[in-house]
């Protein structure tokens with residue numbers, strides 16, 4: 422939570438390059454209920470163009486899901502990508518996140534592959 426707060430503060434202060442844009446969804450009462458975090462990536466799996474508009478983060482509060490809010494956020498994100506001159510939009514999700522998978526597919530994404538990630542300390 423503290424890490425997230427620090428990241429939000431840095432974004433609002435303009436002192437971070439990532440994400441490049443954050444779009445928020447608000448309830449009728451003005452409560453923040455969802456967001457997308459967006460970036461431009463020079464390469465994205467399965468894409469032929471560069472840069473690619475990229476969905477870095479995507480969240481809707483549990484009580485507001487399945488009402489089209491996630492879809493509306495993705496649509497606004499696609500408009501953002503077009504305004505950046507992109508012709509492709511990409512995203513990823515942990516292999517275990519079935520809701521994310523069906524949501525992406527339901528909104529017109531196609532699966533571009535499954536990758537295994539590795540790390541080591543330097």
Ligand SMILES: CC(C)(COP(=O)(O)OP(=O)(O)OC[C@H]1O[C@@H](n2cnc3c(N)ncnc32)[C@H](O)[C@@H]1OP(=O)(O)O)[C@@H](O)C(=O)NCCC(=O)NCCS
Pocket residue numbers: 478479480481482485486487488489490491492493513514515518520521523524525526527528
């Ligand atoms: C993924 C998420 C943002 C979707 O938000 P949402 O507001 O529920 O999305 P929508 O209501 O616009 O749904 C869009 C489409 O996705 C599909 N979908 C979404 N949730 C689904 C579910 N639980 N089961 C089956 N299909 C689902 C449907 O095709 C749906 O269209 P429909 O309702 O017309 O059938 C939301 O579930 C969420 O915040 N999940 C937790 C965070 C997360 O996993 N984010 C993705 C990280 S990779």
